[in-house]
Amino acid sequence: MTVKVGIPRALLFHEYHLLWISFFEELGAQVIISEKTNKNIIGEGIKNTVDEACIPVKLFHGHVLNIKDKVDYLFIPRINSIFKNEHICPKFCGLPEMIKNSINDLPTIIDTEINFVKSKNSLKNTIYEIGKYFSNDYKQIMSAYDKAYLKFKNSKRIIKENPFSEVNMLNNKKIMIMGHPYNLYDPYINMDSIDKIKSMGAYVLTPEMIEDQYIFDYAKKFDGRLYWTFARKLVGTALYLIDKKNIDGIIYVSTFGCGVDSVVADIVEKLIRRKSDIPFMLVTLDEHSGEAGINTRIEAFIDMVKWRDISENNISAHG
Ligand code: SF4
Numbered sequence: 001m002t003v004k005v006g007i008p009r010a011l012l013f014h015e016y017h018l019l020w021i022s023f024f025e026e027l028g029a030q031v032i033i034s035e036k037t038n039k040n041i042i043g044e045g046i047k048n049t050v051d052e053a054c055i056p057v058k059l060f061h062g063h064v065l066n067i068k069d070k071v072d073y074l075f076i077p078r079i080n081s082i083f084k085n086e087h088i089c090p091k092f093c094g095l096p097e098m099i100k101n102s103i104n105d106l107p108t109i110i111d112t113e114i115n116f117v118k119s120k121n122s123l124k125n126t127i128y129e130i131g132k133y134f135s136n137d138y139k140q141i142m143s144a145y146d147k148a149y150l151k152f153k154n155s156k157r158i159i160k161e162n163p164f165s166e167v168n169m170l171n172n173k174k175i176m177i178m179g180h181p182y183n184l185y186d187p188y189i190n191m192d193s194i195d196k197i198k199s200m201g202a203y204v205l206t207p208e209m210i211e212d213q214y215i216f217d218y219a220k221k222f223d224g225r226l227y228w229t230f231a232r233k234l235v236g237t238a239l240y241l242i243d244k245k246n247i248d249g250i251i252y253v254s255t256f257g258c259g260v261d262s263v264v265a266d267i268v269e270k271l272i273r274r275k276s277d278i279p280f281m282l283v284t285l286d287e288h289s290g291e292a293g294i295n296t297r298i299e300a301f302i303d304m305v306k307w308r309d310i311s312e313n314n315i316s317a318h319g
Pocket of ligand 1: 054055056057089090091092180230255257258259260261
């Protein structure tokens, strides 16, 4: 019988799903992904997570509950670091324990540590550790990973293929919507912000469309230590946009209870306000955010970006 492995559609799923799905499928497993976020998933997540957790972590709990009874394994790695010499938000390394302590009757959890601060050999060990749940053949596991990684890399390359130059050919206003990928790519949590902006005739860009190397290089120009991967990516994106002047407005989407964003969103906002006249808006979502309020803020922001053409720069970039 085919082994079933479940992946919750939350947190880093939005960044790495193609890699993980392809890897498990190459090893002969059937991958079950939780449903798209809905009212029930978020409600169950909130009920089964400690109050102090951020919404994305609560949502992760809801997605686990959505698939836990349908699978033999749940993939919840203990993530310490996803880039060399950088750390990720500490919530990620505590996630397997949080889940085990909050949810009963779980299948076996694949909670292998992912830690890029360690040596390169450790990556191979990590892959082997995960693959061992499905095969004892080292070569098969490594080959499955290589194939999955190639697919993943190609998909990332396509996303980055010149979106800015393509967009420059258009007359539409260009809006960067930035934040953690799980806030940007889960339409339920961000209340369809991307589609709303598009429906107002603007072109939407995200940090994932910028070449990684640019983000690295611009982040190095920041006058301070960027300890977290998310911080490096978002500050690098902001400095890139400020320098290139190729965007008409920036919306930063954050969620209530995010310790990282309480620092990073503030740094990004200060950089943009001090070094550019690009209109900027911070949207902080929580489980009680009303859609009407978000719609009004987005509409007012896009209108302001458009009016700046008519009134030149007489309209404040910051609302
Ligand atoms: S970075 Fe923020 S939103 Fe993401 S898991 Fe950590 S605290 Fe939650």
